[in-house]
Every structure is written in structure tokens, then in C-alpha cells.
Amino acid sequence: MTSPTDLLVRGGRIIDPANGVEGTLDVLVRDGRIAAVAAELAANAPVFDATGLVVAPGFVDLHTHLREPGFEHKETIASGTIAAARGGYTTVCAMANTDPTMDSAAVVAQVLERARGASARVLPVGAITKGRRGKELAEMEALRAAGVVAYSDDGEGIADAGVARRAFDYAAALDLPISEHCEDLAIAGAGQERGVMHEGAVSARLGLSGQPAAAEIAMLDRDIHLAELTGAQLHFAHVSTAASCAAVATAKEHGLRISAEVTPHHLFLTDAAVAGETTNGLDPNSYDTNAKVAPPLRPAAHAAACVDALATGVLDAVATDHAPHALPDKQCEFQHAAYGISGLETAFGVLGTLVSERKLTLATVIERLTIGPVRAWRLDRETHRGLGTLAEGAPGDLAIIDPACRWVVNPDRFASLGKNTPLTGRTLTGRVVATVLGGRLVFDARAEEAPA
Amino acid sequence: MITQPQTEAPVSPVPAGDPTGQQVSWRHRHLLDVDALDTAEIERLLQSTAAMEEVLQRRVARTPALRGITVVTLFYEASTRTRASFELAGKILGADVINLSAKGSSVEKGESLIDTVRTIGAIGADIVVMRHPQAGAPYLAARHSTARIINAGDGTHAHPTQALLDAYTLQKALGDLQDKRICIVGDIKHSRVARSNLWTLTRLGATVTLVAPQSLLPPGLNQNHPLGLPAVRIDDDLDRALEDADAVIALRLQRERAAGVQVPSLREYARRYQITRERLGLARENAPVLHPGPLNEGVEISPDVARGLQSEIERQVQHGVAVRMAVLYLLARGGA
Numbered sequence: 001m002t003s004p005t006d007l008l009v010r011g012g013r014i015i016d017p018a019n020g021v022e023g024t025l026d027v028l029v030r031d032g033r034i035a036a037v038a039a040e041l042a043a044n045a046p047v048f049d050a051t052g053l054v055v056a057p058g059f060v061d062l063h064t065h066l067r068e069p070g071f072e073h074k075e076t077i078a079s080g081t082i083a084a085a086r087g088g089y090t091t092v093c094a095m096a097n098t099d100p101t102m103d104s105a106a107v108v109a110q111v112l113e114r115a116r117g118a119s120a121r122v123l124p125v126g127a128i129t130k131g132r133r134g135k136e137l138a139e140m141e142a143l144r145a146a147g148v149v150a151y152s153d154d155g156e157g158i159a160d161a162g163v164a165r166r167a168f169d170y171a172a173a174l175d176l177p178i179s180e181h182c183e184d185l186a187i188a189g190a191g192q193e194r195g196v197m198h199e200g201a202v203s204a205r206l207g208l209s210g211q212p213a214a215a216e217i218a219m220l221d222r223d224i225h226l227a228e229l230t231g232a233q234l235h236f237a238h239v240s241t242a243a244s245c246a247a248v249a250t251a252k253e254h255g256l257r258i259s260a261e262v263t264p265h266h267l268f269l270t271d272a273a274v275a276g277e278t279t280n281g282l283d284p285n286s287y288d289t290n291a292k293v294a295p296p297l298r299p300a301a302h303a304a305a306c307v308d309a310l311a312t313g314v315l316d317a318v319a320t321d322h323a324p325h326a327l328p329d330k331q332c333e334f335q336h337a338a339y340g341i342s343g344l345e346t347a348f349g350v351l352g353t354l355v356s357e358r359k360l361t362l363a364t365v366i367e368r369l370t371i372g373p374v375r376a377w378r379l380d381r382e383t384h385r386g387l388g389t390l391a392e393g394a395p396g397d398l399a400i401i402d403p404a405c406r407w408v409v410n411p412d413r414f415a416s417l418g419k420n421t422p423l424t425g426r427t428l429t430g431r432v433v434a435t436v437l438g439g440r441l442v443f444d445a446r447a448e449e450a451p452a
Numbered sequence: 453m454i455t456q457p458q459t460e461a462p463v464s465p466v467p468a469g470d471p472t473g474q475q476v477s478w479r480h481r482h483l484l485d486v487d488a489l490d491t492a493e494i495e496r497l498l499q500s501t502a503a504m505e506e507v508l509q510r511r512v513a514r515t516p517a518l519r520g521i522t523v524v525t526l527f528y529e530a531s532t533r534t535r536a537s538f539e540l541a542g543k544i545l546g547a548d549v550i551n552l553s554a555k556g557s558s559v560e561k562g563e564s565l566i567d568t569v570r571t572i573g574a575i576g577a578d579i580v581v582m583r584h585p586q587a588g589a590p591y592l593a594a595r596h597s598t599a600r601i602i603n604a605g606d607g608t609h610a611h612p613t614q615a616l617l618d619a620y621t622l623q624k625a626l627g628d629l630q631d632k633r634i635c636i637v638g639d640i641k642h643s644r645v646a647r648s649n650l651w652t653l654t655r656l657g658a659t660v661t662l663v664a665p666q667s668l669l670p671p672g673l674n675q676n677h678p679l680g681l682p683a684v685r686i687d688d689d690l691d692r693a694l695e696d697a698d699a700v701i702a703l704r705l706q707r708e709r710a711a712g713v714q715v716p717s718l719r720e721y722a723r724r725y726q727i728t729r730e731r732l733g734l735a736r737e738n739a740p741v742l743h744p745g746p747l748n749e750g751v752e753i754s755p756d757v758a759r760g761l762q763s764e765i766e767r768q769v770q771h772g773v774a775v776r777m778a779v780l781y782l783l784a785r786g787g788a
Binding site: 200 | 482484485487488489564565566584586587588589591592594595606607608609610644647670671672673675677678679680681
């Protein structure tokens with residue numbers, strides 16, 4: 001008898017960075033868990049022919065905005081996890097800026113309930129402070145008991161250094177990481193004055209208020225000192241500047257428990273995207289609100305520094321910061337537009353393009369999408385033992401990839417309700433062909449594209 | 453779009469003194485900023501302006517060149533001179549001009565900019581003259597509008613017709629602007645006029661010096677970035693910058709916003725950056741002084757300079773009508 005959670009993936013090129021495995025092998029998933037990785041496996045199980053494709057552990061996203069509860073017009077747990085599956089992601093960490101905020105066990109329980117049977121594993125992130133207002137600590141122990149894997153007020157940094165210090169102290173004892181959004185609003189500008197893009201040549205041209213790299217670094221440096229003081233496990237969300245990468249590298253050399261992520265868009269795009277990549281005078285396509293994101297897209301030197309830091313392991317993970325929005329949230333004046341990019345379904349294409357440009361290797365990219373994030377947050381505890389690897393007994397999660405496939409981004413084809421991407425019309429190299437979650441095929445492009 | 457040198461003879465598209473209402477060649481649908489115009493196009497626009505000035509000097513300043521054209525002015529921000537100037541320009545050319553303001557319209561009921569411009573297009577407007585407090589709003593409008601869009605000022609981004617009338621005024625005062633040294637003094641950071649001036653003046657060959665404390669300059673100047681503003685000189689010392697300057701453009705300091713924030717006080721600002729008669733003596737003889745208005749006399753400019761012989765401020769306002777006639781004409785009859 002074969003169960004629906006059995007699958008034999010045959011003939012693919014296996015890349016399992018955690019175990020140093022790379023070669024043409026078969027993968028057998030039994031009862032939703034990895035049973036064997038070996039040559040010429042035979043088993044009584046449905047077969048997926050992966051000849052010519054790369055087979056990796058399912059991707060793990062440390063930074064996903066699923067928007068539910070409260071913003072179901074932007075995304076739902078159902079639509080967001082289908083988008084995840086289409087992007088090769090089998091585990092997504094759902095951020096706390098829902099409505100109500102994920103600052104109580106009840107909201108966490110509600111999210112986990114809705115995530116049952118979803119197309120990806122949803123690991124909730126609890127808020128650090130009540131309502132993410134940066135004042136009073138949320139009940140962090142209750143959140144942990146309810147199942148959160150980290151704490152974050154993402155969307156906002158903790159402006160008050162005293163509150164940050166107490167949060168770090170408290171989280172240190174709870175042994176879960178804090179994921180910090182670094183943006184010093186005294187420098188970036190608060191409220192109406194908040195810089196809506198990177199401050200530099202392009203913002204000067206466009207007459208938009210900018211925020212300098214210093215707005216990120218100021219808070220990041222503060223937090224490194226507080227991490228040293230408190231012993232907290234600190235994670236930096238969406239690092240976007242060269243100086244941030246350097247500071248993280250130094251902190252790691254000093255042995256602090258620090259990790260960091262970078263988004264595909266900060267690796268790949270620059271602030272020129274806001275101007276619509278025009279070369280001769282601004283045109284009606286300038287002021288592209290789909291390129292409005294926090295932290296802002298930066299000049300090429302910052303993006304290059306982030307690529308280098310990802311290659312060397314200073315940055316532990318690629319995280320999407322998938323931030324879906326409804327059309328009216330973006331189709332408005334730049335100043336009024338919402339921040340964020342819908343990223344789950346383009347992440348691997350962007351990274352694969354960087355591989356095709358020889359800026360990163362495929363093995364590095366897969367490491368930073370799998371075991372990198374898992375180790376950063378120690379997600380492989382208890383029931384998730386082996387997550388991000390193809391070790392025997394690990395969750396039977398696979399991303400099956402065609403690294404050479406060239407495709408054109410068309411958000412109309414996204415499963416995500418958020419069509420907001422500045423990549424529309426771009427040709428990317430590298431595509432997820434199929435995704436397996438606990439032995440079940442949750443995405444199969446070949447089946448989708450087969451004639452009816 | 454690819455910039456190509458204009459091959460046709462550099463004559464005015466409008467026969468002197470007699471705009472005909474016939475089709476002329478103009479490749480731009482909208483006027484969003486001057487940066488989209490090449491040097492030849494800027495010069496052509498200024499030549500059309502001269503022709504329009506002749507119309508203005510007639511005993512009865514009226515011509516039916518834009519008969520049947522509907523111009524809507526859509527202002528989300530208060531304005532006296534720009535709006536009146538566009539309205540008059542349209543009426544002199546025989547267009548129907550409708551004035552809409554955000555106050556008392558469906559905008560107050562929460563209508564989006566896109567819906568508003570679509571509605572205005574649907575009622576048959578040919579040209580929308582738009583002022584908006586947010587940079588880039590006219591670009592959004594242009595994406596969604598059937599009508600042509602003229603940017604009459606968007607946030608701290610651009611004010612192309614002001615820059616064109618400044619260039620016209622400077623040309624009349626100085627002749628060719630090639631290699632002329634022009635100082636722009638004051639709050640460059642928040643000035644849409646300064647940004648548009650940079651494009652126009654540098655394309656006409658002038659050397660521009662921005663004079664301001666760093667707190668009033670936009671960060672990111674002179675980075676040689678392909679999407680940056682044109683290269684400029686920067687000086688925080690007005691006396692030094694004024695030496696041998698051919699012209700001075702003083703900008704309005706937003707008193708309520710700047711004092712105690714971007715500059716320590718209005719008094720300190722005036723001491724360092726006010727255009728006074730004494731300072732003006734450092735510049736070339738008879739150097740023209742421009743100001744886009746409205747003036748803060750005694751802050752960025754002294755009253756005697758504002759009303760003195762070198763002041764072009766009133767002529768700027770007069771030229772504004774002619775420039776806007778030329779812009780309306782080229783867009784309406786340009787066929788793009």
C-alpha cells in the first residue's frame with residue numbers, strides 16, 4: 001500500500017547542503033518523511049521523474065506576511081501558502097503585523113488553525129510588544145507556548161532602546177530569537193515625513209523624501225550592543241546596506257548570537273527601479289510604487305555588498321519579506337502607497353538569475369534557502385527535526401527546480417493575491433517546477449501546463 | 453523614448469503673431485518635467501513663447517488657435533499666479549477653460565486621483581493642468597488619463613512651466629545662456645522650481661551654482677548617477693558664489709517649516725543668504741534677479757532688490773502667460 005504521503009523522486013541532481021550531498025540520486029519519501037537518498041531506489045510509491053532537474057530540501061522563509069487575520073483582501077493563509085508552494089517554499093514564518101496583532105496566544109492559535117491543511121507549513125512569529133506599538137512587552141512566554149518560533153515587531157523597529165533592552169532580556173531567557181526591523185525613524189523620518197525611498201541621487205531627482213543607509217545602521221549597531229549586553233539571540237530582518245553587512249560580520253567574529261537575512265529584491269534591484277529604470281527623462285512609468293519597500297531599494301554598491309555577504313555566509317538566509325498588497329494600496333500617489341513587494345513566487349527566479357550571472361553558486365543559494373534559515377532560528381527542534389535537510393527522518397519537503405529555465409514575470413499568474421512586484425516583464429533564469437510538502441505534491445508546473 | 457536632434461529648421465511652429473491652430477510637430481503627449489525635452493525642444497518652446505508674447509502685445513490679445521480645445525485646471529494645492537496664468541493663457545488662445553480644485557469637489561469625498569483624471573477625460577477634456585502636493589502625481593495621472601497632462605507643480609519634484617519662463621526671462625535679459633553663470637540661492641531641497649531650472653538651464657548651456665547650507669540641499673547631488681540631477685557647482689558662501697555671476701534666482705524659504713529645523717533661525721538665514729543690494733554688487737553689472745514667488749521680503753530677498761532695477765520678478769509673471777500659451781499650443785496641436 002502506498003500512502004498519499006509517499007513519493008519517489010527519481011533521477012534528479014540532489015543538492016542537500018546540510019549533509020554535503022550533491023549528485024544524481026533518488027529521494028524516497030515515506031509517510032511524509034525522508035526515508036532514503038540513494039542511487040537507483042526502487043519502492044512501491046508514486047514516482048516523480050526529476051531527470052534534468054535539481055532536487056533540494058523545501059525552502060524555508062523566515063519572513064512572510066500572510067495578512068490573515070485582518071487583511072484578507074491582500075492575502076490569506078490559503079492564497080499565501082499556495083504562492084509559497086509555487087515558489088518552492090514548504091515552510092513560511094508568518095509575521096505578526098496582522099489585525100489583531102499576533103501578540104496573544106489566541107491569535108496564534110487562530111492562525112495555526114487556519115493553516116491546517118495549507119499548502120505550506122506555517123510557523124507563526126509573535127509580536128515583541130503589544131499591538132507592535134513598541135511600548136509594553138507582549139506575553140512572550142504565552143506566545144512561545146502557543147507555538148511561535150520567534151518574536152518580531154516587523155514593519156517597525158523598537159524605537160525605544162529601553163524597551164528593546166527589556167525585550168532582549170526577556171527573550172534571552174525564553175531561548176527564541178528576536179527578528180528586528182532596523183529603521184531609526186529619527187533619521188528615516190517618522191509619520192508623514194518617513195523617507196519613502198533611499199536617500200541619494202535618485203531621490204534627489206524624483207523630489208521624493210529619502211532615508212539614508214544610516215537609518216538602518218544606527219538601530220542595527222544599537223541592537224548589536226544590546227545583544228551583547230543581554231545575551232539574546234538576535235536576528236536582523238531584511239539587511240540592505242553595506243555597513244549593516246560589515247557590522248553583522250564583526251559581531252559574528254566576536255561570537256555574538258546574531259544572524260541576518262536579506263531579501264531577493266535587495267540583492268537584485270536598485271533604487272533606479274523607483275524611477276522605472278528610465279534612461280532619458282522620467283516618463284509616465286516612473287514613480288513605480290511597486291518598487292516602494294521598507295527598507296528601500298539601495299544603490300548598486302549596497303546590493304553588491306549584500307550579495308558578497310550572502311556568498312560568504314555573513315548573511316545566513318534569503319528571506320522574501322513577501323508583502324502582498326491589494327491594487328488600490330499601490331495604485332496611488334507614491335507618498336501614499338503601501339510599502340512592500342509580493343516576493344514568494346519570484347524569489348528563486350531572482351536568485352537563479354544571480355547564479356546565471358555567476359554572482360552566487362546554486363549550492364550557496366540553496367543553502368541560504370534551506371538549512372541557513374533553519375539554523376539561524378533553530379527551527380529544527382522537536383517535531384521539525386531535520387527541517388531544511390534531506391536527512392533520514394526529516395520532513396519530506398522538496399523543491400524541484402529547473403535552474404536554466406528562463407521565464408517572464410507576469411503577476412497575473414501569481415497565486416498570491418498581491419500582484420505588487422517591480423519585476424513585471426523581467427526575464428528571470430531559474431524556476432521551481434514542483435514542490436513536495438510532507439510527501440504530497442503541492443505544486444506541479446508540468447501538470448498545470450499540460451494541455452487540458 | 454530616444455532623443456534625436458530636431459532636423460527641421462529651428463523656426464517657430466507658430467507663425468509670428470499668428471498662431472494658426474494647424475497641426476505642428478511635437479513628439480510629447482504630456483509636459484511632466486523639462487527633463488524629457490532636449491535642447492532643441494526647449495529652444496523651440498522658447499521661440500514659440502516669443503511668438504505668443506507678440507500676441508499678448510496686440511491691442512486685443514485674442515486668437516482662436518485653440519478653439520474647441522478644453523483645458524481643465526486641477527489644483528490640489530493653493531496657487532494664485534500659476535493657475536491664473538494658465539487660465540489666461542488658455543482663454544487668450546480661445547480654449548474653453550474649466551477650473552477644478554480639490555476643495556469642494558469629489559476629491560473631498562475621497563475620490564482617488566486616478567478616478568478624478570479618468571472622469572475629467574470622460575467629460576472630454578483635452579488637457580489637464582495639474583498641481584499636486586505629492587511628487588510624481590502627474591506621472592500617475594498620465595498613466596491613467598486620456599487627456600494630456602501638464603505638470604503645474606508636483607510636491608518637491610518639478611515645475612516645468614516656471615523653469616521655462618525663468619529661462620525665457622534670462623534669455624531676454626542675457627541673450628544666449630551658453631556658459632552663463634547662474635546662481636540659484638535658497639531652499640533647493642524642497643524646491644520643485646530649482647529642480648526644473650537645473651534641467652532647463654544646463655541644457656541651454658549655462659553653469660549653475662546652487663547656494664545653500666547643506667541642510668537645504670538634496671542629498672545625492674553630483675554623484676554622476678545616470679538617473680541623478682545634472683552636475684552643478686555647490687557653494688555655501690553666497691558672497692563667493694555671486695562673484696562674476698551673470699544672474700541670480702532666489703527661492704522662497706518656507707518660513708514655518710525651515711526656521712529652527714533646517715536653519716537655526718530666519719535671522720541667521722537672512723544674514724547668510726539674503727540677496728541684498730550690497731551683495732548684488734558682487735555679481736556682474738546689471739545681473740538680473742529672479743524669484744518664482746511668492747516672496748518673503750526681508751528673508752531671502754531685500755525689499756529694495758525685489759523692487760529694484762535688476763529685478764525681473766514682474767516680467768517673470770508676464771512671461772509666464774506667454775510660456776503657458778506656447779505649452780498649451782504645442783501639446784494641443786502637436787499630434788503626439
